[in-house]
Amino acid sequence: xxxxxxxxxxxxxxxxxxxxxxFVLLGVAATYIPAVHRYVSIAPCALHQAQGARQECVxxxxxxxxxxxxxxxxxKILKTALPxxxxxxxxxxxxxxxxxxDITYYNLYIFDPDAVxxxxxxxxxTCDYGFYHGFYEHFFQEHPSVHSIIETCSALxxxxxxxxxxxxxxxxxxAGHGLVLEQIDHISGAQWGDWHVFADIPLxxxxxxxxxxxxxxxxxxxxxxxxxxxxxxxxxxxFTFEGPREHRFDECLTFSPTQIQRYCLTTNAIxxxxxxxxxxxxxxxxxxxxKDNFAACVGGVILGLYINGADEARVHxxxxxxxxxxxxxxxxxxxxxVHQEWALAAYFSDEDQSRYCELFPEPYxxxxxxxxxxxxxxxxxx
Amino acid sequence: xxARILCTWVGIAVxxxxxxxxxxxxxxxxxxxxxxxxxxxxxxxxxTDKGWEPSRVIISEGSLVVFSxxxxxxxxxxxxxxxxxxxxxxxxxKVPILASSTWSFTPKKGVWGFHDHIRSYYTGVLYVE
Numbered sequence: 001x002x003x004x005x006x007x008x009x010x011x012x013x014x015x016x017x018x019x020x021x022x023f024v025l026l027g028v029a030a031t032y033i034p035a036v037h038r039y040v041s042i043a044p045c046a047l048h049q050a051q052g053a054r055q056e057c058v059x060x061x062x063x064x065x066x067x068x069x070x071x072x073x074x075x076k077i078l079k080t081a082l083p084x085x086x087x088x089x090x091x092x093x094x095x096x097x098x099x100x101x102d103i104t105y106y107n108l109y110i111f112d113p114d115a116v117x118x119x120x121x122x123x124x125x126t127c128d129y130g131f132y133h134g135f136y137e138h139f140f141q142e143h144p145s146v147h148s149i150i151e152t153c154s155a156l157x158x159x160x161x162x163x164x165x166x167x168x169x170x171x172x173x174x175a176g177h178g179l180v181l182e183q184i185d186h187i188s189g190a191q192w193g194d195w196h197v198f199a200d201i202p203l204x205x206x207x208x209x210x211x212x213x214x215x216x217x218x219x220x221x222x223x224x225x226x227x228x229x230x231x232x233x234x235x236x237x238x239f240t241f242e243g244p245r246e247h248r249f250d251e252c253l254t255f256s257p258t259q260i261q262r263y264c265l266t267t268n269a270i271x272x273x274x275x276x277x278x279x280x281x282x283x284x285x286x287x288x289x290x291k292d293n294f295a296a297c298v299g300g301v302i303l304g305l306y307i308n309g310a311d312e313a314r315v316h317x318x319x320x321x322x323x324x325x326x327x328x329x330x331x332x333x334x335x336x337x338v339h340q341e342w343a344l345a346a347y348f349s350d351e352d353q354s355r356y357c358e359l360f361p362e363p364y365x366x367x368x369x370x371x372x373x374x375x376x377x378x379x380x381x382x
Numbered sequence: 383x384x385a386r387i388l389c390t391w392v393g394i395a396v397x398x399x400x401x402x403x404x405x406x407x408x409x410x411x412x413x414x415x416x417x418x419x420x421x422x423x424x425x426x427x428x429x430t431d432k433g434w435e436p437s438r439v440i441i442s443e444g445s446l447v448v449f450s451x452x453x454x455x456x457x458x459x460x461x462x463x464x465x466x467x468x469x470x471x472x473x474x475x476k477v478p479i480l481a482s483s484t485w486s487f488t489p490k491k492g493v494w495g496f497h498d499h500i501r502s503y504y505t506g507v508l509y510v511e
Contacts, residue, residue: 052469053493056507097462099502106503138503184500186476190419211484226456234465236499237478302404 003076019372038080038231046084055085055096063103067112071104071123071131079126091308099125101134109142120156125163129170135172146208149175162373169219172209176223179205184237192238195251199224202356203260204321214378221263222242225252225364229271241275248272249297262296262382269300270307278305278317286326295335296382298327310347315356323361337364338380345373413509414438420511424448427506429498435455439507443491447508449475450484458499459485465502470494 045057058081065074076213078100086092103346108118125133140149153171159162191197231239241248252264265288272281278301285297301321305314321327324337336358344353350372357369368376392404416438419425422445429451441447449459461473473494475485489510498504 048493049423049476050492052495055462055469056493059495089468092463095465099462099464102497102503102505106433106505134502141395141501230465236465358472359479 012282012376019214033187034076035080038077042077042084045081046271049090057084059099059103062100062366063107066100066107070119071100072119072123072375075102075126075131076257077120078327079123082127093127094130094133097130098134101131101136102138104131105135105138109139113361117136120164120167122161122163126167128131129166131162132167132170133174133177136171137181139226140175140178142178144179144202144205146205148219149205149209150211165215169215170214172212172222173219173226175209176202176206176220176225180225180227187237189238193240194238195228195254198228198237198256203255214381217379218237218379221260222267222268224322225264225267226271229267232268233271233275241272245280245284253288253293256355258290258292261293265293265296266300266303266382269297270288270304273301273304274307282321282324291330294326294330295332298332298336299339299380299382302343303329306343306347312352312356315340315344316357322364333364335380337366337368341366341369342373342376342380343375344369345371396496405418410482413438413440416507416509419445426450427459429453429504433504434496434498434506438509439506440509440511441489444488444490445500445510446486448484448486449479451479454481456500459487460499461497462495462497462505464497464499474499 007244027309031274042058045054045061048054058077062074062077065077075097078096082093082096085096117171136152143152149172153168153175156171161227179306180198183198183201183319187197189266202224203221206217206224209217209220226362228239232241248358249265249268252261252268255261255264263286269285270282272284276284281301281304282298285294285301290293298339300323302318304319305318318340322333322340327333327336344356348356350370354370357365360366360369384454389437407415417436418440419436420440424443425439425441425445427439427447427449429449431453444501451457456478458478459473459475460467461470463469467474470489473487473489473496478500479485489508491510494507494508494510496508
């Protein structure tokens with residue numbers, strides 16, 4: 001054998017040994033290092049070209065984790081898979097986290113209650129707490145009583161961590177959604193589109209929730225109207241956004257007391273931002289004669305602005321809403337900027353939050369603007 | 383052809399086949415719990431208290447899938463994602479179906495996750511081949 005051939009054979013042997021070692025290391029890492037395990041378990045899903053097939057592949061892995069591991073780890077897998085799943089539709093994030101909540105509800109209450117380990121890691125905040133939205137809306141759809149809401153939401157872990165507080169609030173929010181979903185079973189097609197037929201019983205249940213903070217209580221009626229607002233967007237059960245702009249929020253004004261009207265206006269303005277545009281929604285709000293109703297609607301315009309993304313352009317749009325002639329002349333600018341402050345704290349990094357707070361015009365600049373969301377006090381009231 | 387070039391080509395070929403085999407194995411793993419109903423013209427998928435039965439089913443392209451329920455509540459078969467149903471918009475009953483009625487659909491080739499739009503925790507997958 002020539003020298004060059006011997007060198008080649010030796011190099012090939014070395015390469016083979018290295019390759020085998022790499023495979024063994026990867027195997028060990030995939031077994032014992034959770035982060036590597038997550039990547040390895042979802043990697044084959046990337047081979048699917050079709051979005052639907054890829055998604056079902058990832059959710060196979062997630063459901064297996066829910067059944068055999070913990071909900072927290074399942075959410076970590078979702079977080080790892082997000083770049084792969086959201087490539088074509090970044091707005092899906094919240095809905096995908098919802099689905100993990102759906103899967104958990106199914107496995108916990110229908111499939112095998114003993115198998116699911118419910119954990120509450122910080123990762124559960126993935127995609128704006130969609131997991132808890134999904135889980136609790138179904139829990140309360142099937143357990144729609146005041147007692148079950150209080151008992152379930154109040155038993156959630158509490159602590160100084162902000163995400164735990166949001167989980168509790170989301171539980172009450174899910175109750176609002178679930179109470180409306182429960183109505184579907186009892187309402188005939190002839191009654192579709194009737195806001196009171198769908199909302200009155202859920203709102204009465206929400207009203208019986210006592211001993212809660214404002215942020216906990218308000219999430220229930222806000223959830224009721226968020227569900228109906230979503231149906232308007234999807235044209236479900238006879239609800240729609242079609243019709244003249246000046247009458248877009250008329251149904252909200254049929255509820256009493258007035259505070260309920262404002263929950264309705266805020267959530268419907270949020271959804272209207274998605275269905276139309278911020279400018280169009282603001283114009284629809286402007287026809288509201290009552291100043292507090294107008295303020296609730298403008299607050300919704302600001303919150304809806306950031307639902308599907310938070311960037312500098314949206315901050316400028318929000319500031320232009322607060323500087324709108326009607327908003328200023330009707331004395332609603334202060335409410336508008338308070339909603340901006342809350343949104344900046346909720347959706348942006350500390351650095352961006354501080355930078356954007358500097359953009360507020362002088363009379364509305366406040367020390368509160370740069371605070372984290374939970375040091376700002378209660379959520380802005382509609 | 384030198385031995386070196388031959389070895390390189392053999393290595394690439396073996397590696398390629400290995401990747402193909404592993405990928406096929408991993409992807410086919412998705413169907414491991416699916417009921418194989420290929421060749422049947424009409425497939426019945428029934429919503430029970432335990433969910434869709436069968437919930438994962440392999441069917442042939444052109445088969446008619448008939449959805450129904452044994453629960454006393456309306457139901458709404460629709461493709462994922464919930465709630466927009468944007469991956470396969472035609473696979474959507476668009477309205478709730480009364481418990482006493484069925485809804486039928488012939489899906490095109492592909493992997494189609496679906497759910498009950500009223501209780502989206504009832505999920506299933508159609509593998510259409």
